[in-house]
Amino acid sequence: MNTFGYALRLSTFGESHGEYIGGVLDGLPSNLQINLDKIQEDIKRRGGGRSAYVTPRKESDICEIISGVFEGKTTGTPLAFIIKNTHQRSQDYSHIKDIFRPSHADFTYFHKYGNVDYRGGGRASARESLVRVVASSIIKPLLKDIEVESGVLGVGGILGSEVDFSYARESEIFALDRGVEEAQKECITLARESGDSVGGVVMLRARGDLLGLGEPLYYKLDAEIARAMMGINGVKAVEIGEGVNASNLKGSQYNDVMSENGFLSNHSGGILGGIANGEEILVKIHFKPTPSIALPQKSLDKEGRERVIEIRGRHDPCIAIRGSVVSEAMMNLVLADMILARSKR
C-alpha cells in the first residue's frame, strides 16, 4: 500500500526521524539519462529555509541513487534512492510524545497500528513528500514535451484572479497573481507571528501531448489525479476544470463546444470520460492550514486524559506553498504512469 502507480511504480519508505527516507522506481525504461544536479535543484525548490514564509528548517538533503543506474543511464532495473535524515531534532517532540497533536495523524496511527512514532509524525510526516519530488525529477524525461506547472492561487481566503505560472516560479510564495501577493504574504506573516497558520489553494496546469492519456473505467485520468492530490498531506478538496462551480451551471453554459479551431472553451479542464482531450489540464487543490500551531490547544494523551498542548518546532505557516511543489511532482508521476500504461490500439 506504499506503492504509487501501475506501469511506473514508486514505492516509498522511511519516517521523518528514521535514518533514511527513500524510494524505489520500478518500470522505468532503460537508457534514460539521470541528471543529479536537476534532482538537487528540485529538492531545493521543495525545501525550507528559502524565505520567511516557509519553515526555517534548511534540510541540506542529498539524494543518493543506489541502484538501477550504470554509467549515468537507467538500466531498466529498479532505481532505488535514499536520503539521509540529518536535521531531525527529536527533542522538539519529547515533551509532547504522549499527546495527540490536534488534526495530526497521531491519533489514527496509534489506534490503527497500536504504536506511534512520536518524533515528528513518523511515516505520516510531510517529509516523505521529498521522495515524491525526487521521483518526479527522475521520471520527468518520460513526459517529453508535456509541461506541468504549479503555483499558489489563494492564501487564507485571499484568492488571486490572475494566473501567471512563470511569475509563480520566481515568487517566494509561488504566488500566481502578483496583484495579491503582498496581501497573501502579510496574511502568512500575521499567522506565523501569532503562533497560528493558514490554509491555501494550489493550481496546476499540464500542457502538451496529452490527448488519449487515461485508462477508463477504473484508471481514469481525472480519478487518478484526484487520488494523487487528495493523498497529499493536508489536502481536503480537489477540483478539475470548472470544479465546484460546474454544479452551478447549465449544460448550455458548461459544455465545451467545438469549431474547426478546436474546443471553444475548457470547462472540462482537459479531461472527457476520464481521458485527456488534448486541452490544458487544470486542477485546483485546497490545503488545510498547518495543523502544528504554537497556540495552546486542548487534546488527549494516550491514557485518555485531557491535556493542553503547545506545538513548538519550526513549522511552515502555510503548507500550501511547499505543497504546490509536491502537487506538481504528483502530477508528473500520474502523467508518466499514464504514458507507460497507455493501452495499445
Added chain:
Amino acid sequence: MNTFGYALRLSTFGESHGEYIGGVLDGLPSNLQINLDKIQEDIKRRGGGRSAYVTPRKESDICEIISGVFEGKTTGTPLAFIIKNTHQRSQDYSHIKDIFRPSHADFTYFHKYGNVDYRGGGRASARESLVRVVASSIIKPLLKDIEVESGVLGVGGILGSEVDFSYARESEIFALDRGVEEAQKECITLARESGDSVGGVVMLRARGDLLGLGEPLYYKLDAEIARAMMGINGVKAVEIGEGVNASNLKGSQYNDVMSENGFLSNHSGGILGGIANGEEILVKIHFKPTPSIALPQKSLDKEGRERVIEIRGRHDPCIAIRGSVVSEAMMNLVLADMILARSKR
C-alpha cells in the same frame, strides 16, 4: 483497468447498447447471504421513470447472478452477474453517429481507441453505474454496522443549508433540505423544458465502526474516496470535511481539538492522515450539468467538419440526482475494500 478495489475487486464489463452489462466480484468472503430482492430495490432506486425530475426511461433491469452463489450463499469463488440491456433505442443515436457530442467522451474515445460505439456512449455511458449499484448491494453485509447515506444538497446553484439524510430518502430529488426542495425542483423543470440541464451537489455521510480504515501512504481512505467519486461520470470536484473552505481558515479555527468526550468538531470529515478517526465521514461531490441537451450546439464530425447537433433522447435533466445513488454505492465499495484490506497488527 476495469477493476476497482484491492482486496475486494469489482471488474465491470459492458456497453450501454451491447447485449449485457455486468460485473465480477472477487475476494468476497464465503457464506455471505445474497438477497435478490434487496438488489432489485437498489436497482430501482438508481433507475429512471420514478418522477418528472429524472429520465423517463424506465429500465426494468433484472440482475442475474451466474456464479459464486450456491444455495443462497456466496461460495468464496467469483460472483458474476449480468443484466440484459433491454431499453436501448439505438435509433435515437443514428442521426448523430458521426458527430462528437459536446462534453461527452465520444471525442476522446475516438482518438484513443480509433473507434467509437456511437450508440449511447458505449462503455462511457452512465449505464455502467448500474453494475456498481448492484455490486454495492451485494457487498453491503460486509459493512456490518457502518451506514452510508446520500442526498442532494445543491441543484443549479440552489444550495441547501439543512442536511437531513432520512428526508432525502423520501424526496423525489433526494433533497437533503426540504426548505429549498421546491426551488430545486423548479430549477430542474425549467432546465428540462428549455432543452437544457443543470449541475448539482451530492453529499455523503458514513457512520459507524470506521476507526482505523485506510492504508497509508498510497491507499489512504480520503485518496481512495476522491478517486472513486471523481471516477463517476460528470463529477468535477470532491471535498472531504471542510473541503474547499479549509483553505480559507486558520489552524486555530480548523483544528479538531479533543476533550474526554472525544472530538469537539469535525472539520477533518472523519479522516486524519488517510485513516478514519471514527467520526462521521463527510464528502461533497460536484456534478456538472448533463452534457446531453436538446438545444443546438456547435460541434465537429469525425471528418473534422463543423456541424450543429441537437441531442434527442430521454436524458436526465440533472445527473446529480441519480448520481447520488451511484456515489453512495461507490462509498460502500471503498469501505468494504478497506475493511478487507485492513492491515494486521
Added chain:
Amino acid sequence: MNTFGYALRLSTFGESHGEYIGGVLDGLPSNLQINLDKIQEDIKRRGGGRSAYVTPRKESDICEIISGVFEGKTTGTPLAFIIKNTHQRSQDYSHIKDIFRPSHADFTYFHKYGNVDYRGGGRASARESLVRVVASSIIKPLLKDIEVESGVLGVGGILGSEVDFSYARESEIFALDRGVEEAQKECITLARESGDSVGGVVMLRARGDLLGLGEPLYYKLDAEIARAMMGINGVKAVEIGEGVNASNLKGSQYNDVMSENGFLSNHSGGILGGIANGEEILVKIHFKPTPSIALPQKSLDKEGRERVIEIRGRHDPCIAIRGSVVSEAMMNLVLADMILARSKR
C-alpha cells in the same frame, strides 16, 4: 485471485454446474479482429466425445461474446464472454455429495470456504479450463508470428522419443511420437476398462519472435510459465529445457555455447535470466492420473466417518490429453501478457 496476467488480464468465473462459466479480458488492444469460428474450433479441440480416449461427454459449448466487440472488432473495453453449462448431470453426484473424492479439491474447499459445491467439483472443476481456451483463441492475433504447439509425450510411463508436433495435431491422443502411439492408446484403454486412470506428460514448444520477453526479477518468463502450468488441474511438475536432467549435468555439458550461427545447443529451453533468448521455448508438464476412478476407494464424509466411494460419471481416463490443449492456451496467454507488459527502452 481469479485474475491471470498483468498487462492482459483474464478474470474467470463460473462453476461446472452453475448456469454459465465465462471470462473477462481486460487490456486488449482495440481493433483486434474477432473470429468466432476459430473460437468454436478451439473449443472443439479441447472438448470430449472425439474419441475413445477422452470423456464421452460431448459438450456442445457455444461462446457468446457479450461486450467489448463492435462491428467484429475489439473496442479496447473489456471483452466479456459466457458459455452456458448445458451438459451437467448433477444426479451423477448426488449419491456422493457428502464424501470427499480422493485427490480431489472437495476436502480443501470444504475446509477453506466452509461449504462445497458437490456437483462436479464446482469452481475446482476442469471445466473452467474451457474459459482459458476461449481466451487464448481471442488473444492469439497478439502473438503475431509466434507459434505455440503442444502434444502428449508420455502416457502412464510410456514415453515417446520422437517429437512431431504436426503429427500430434492429427493424433486422437495428440501423440508426439507415432512410434509409441498405439502402446499409449492401449494403456489408456486398459485403464478405462478397469475403472482406473493414467498420468501423462505434455510437451510445449514456442517459436518465433520471442527474444526479450520476460520481466525480471519477479515476472520472469520461466517463472510465469511454471506458475501457469502448475496452476492447471492435475499438474505436479514443470520442466523447462533440460529440466530435471539439468541437475545431473556438468557446466561443460550443459552450457549453451555460441558461434556466429547462434546458440549451438538449447539446454536452457529458450530462457536465460528469465528472459527469452530467441531459441525455441521447450516445456514439459507432468499430469497426475485422473483422480475420478470407478474402483472403490476409502474416504471420509463431511462428518468424518469412513466411507467407500465409487465415482461414476464420464471421466477422462488420462487428463494429460485434453490437458495439452489447456497448456497450450496458458502458454499463449503468458506470451501475450509478456508482449503487452514488455518494458520500454
Added chain:
Amino acid sequence: MNTFGYALRLSTFGESHGEYIGGVLDGLPSNLQINLDKIQEDIKRRGGGRSAYVTPRKESDICEIISGVFEGKTTGTPLAFIIKNTHQRSQDYSHIKDIFRPSHADFTYFHKYGNVDYRGGGRASARESLVRVVASSIIKPLLKDIEVESGVLGVGGILGSEVDFSYARESEIFALDRGVEEAQKECITLARESGDSVGGVVMLRARGDLLGLGEPLYYKLDAEIARAMMGINGVKAVEIGEGVNASNLKGSQYNDVMSENGFLSNHSGGILGGIANGEEILVKIHFKPTPSIALPQKSLDKEGRERVIEIRGRHDPCIAIRGSVVSEAMMNLVLADMILARSKR
C-alpha cells in the same frame, strides 16, 4: 516487476556491483519483533567461505534496517533494509566485459535493455538472493508454528534416498542423506578442480498449520510455489509431491485415500486444488550446474564476433547448495503471503 507477493510485498533492488542491494517489505503487521542476530545468522547460512564446497567469497554482509521499525518492533509502515556491497572485485570481470558468458543472462539483458552491467551479472546476479534471505528472516514470525526446512538431495546425478532435514542443517553441503554425502562432496571437488561445475537437486518440506492456504484459481499455492522456485537463478524444474513420477502412475496408485486417521499417503505433496490440505508440503527443485566455469568456452562478443572465454572468479561449483537456502526463504515468503492473503469466510 521487481515485487514479489500480494498481501505481503517484497520489492528488491540492487546490482551485484552497485553500492547497495536491498529490499522493501510492505504489508507487514505492526508490532512484530525484529531480531537482528537471527537475520545475520540467516545471512551467514546463505553465505560463502564456509567450506570447500561453496564459493570462497566470504561476504561479511551487514543488514541495515532503515525504516519501518521503532523500538525493536515493526510499525506497520514499509520496512526497508540495505546491505552494502563490499566484496566486489570488478576487475575479475573487466577482461570479459564484452563477451556473453555462456548460459548467463548477459545475452538476454543486452538484447532486452540495450545495455549490460558486465560486473558480475548486475541485477541478474545471484547476489540478489541475499535480499530474499533477509526478508524471509524478518517475516518468519508470521509463520507461527509452520516450519520450513530444506536440504540437498542430489549432486551431479548422485541422488540420496534418505531424507533427513536435521542432518542437512549440519552438513557442509546441506546433504539430506549422509549415506551419499561423501560421494556428493567428491563430485563437487572433482568438478571444481577441473574448472567445471555440477547441477543439484534441492528438497523442501513445510509442516504445521497449513490447511486452507492458497487462493484458487489464479493464486493457487502450488502455482505460486512453482513460480517462486522457477524464478530462482538456475532452476530448471519444480516438482510437487510425487512430481514427475505422477505421470507414470495409475489413479488407483496415486490417489491419497483417507481413513479416520487422515490421509494414508501424500502423493499430492500436501496440496489439493491449489489449497494446502494440511499434510506436509514436499517440493523438489532442480538446479542446473553453475554457468561460470573456468574451462574455455566458445561465445560471442557484443559485436557478434566469435570469442573464447574462460571465466575466472570465485564461483560456487554447485549452486544447488546455497540455492537450498534461497529456496527455503522463498517458501517462507510464499507461505507468509498466503497467510496474510487468506480469504475470509
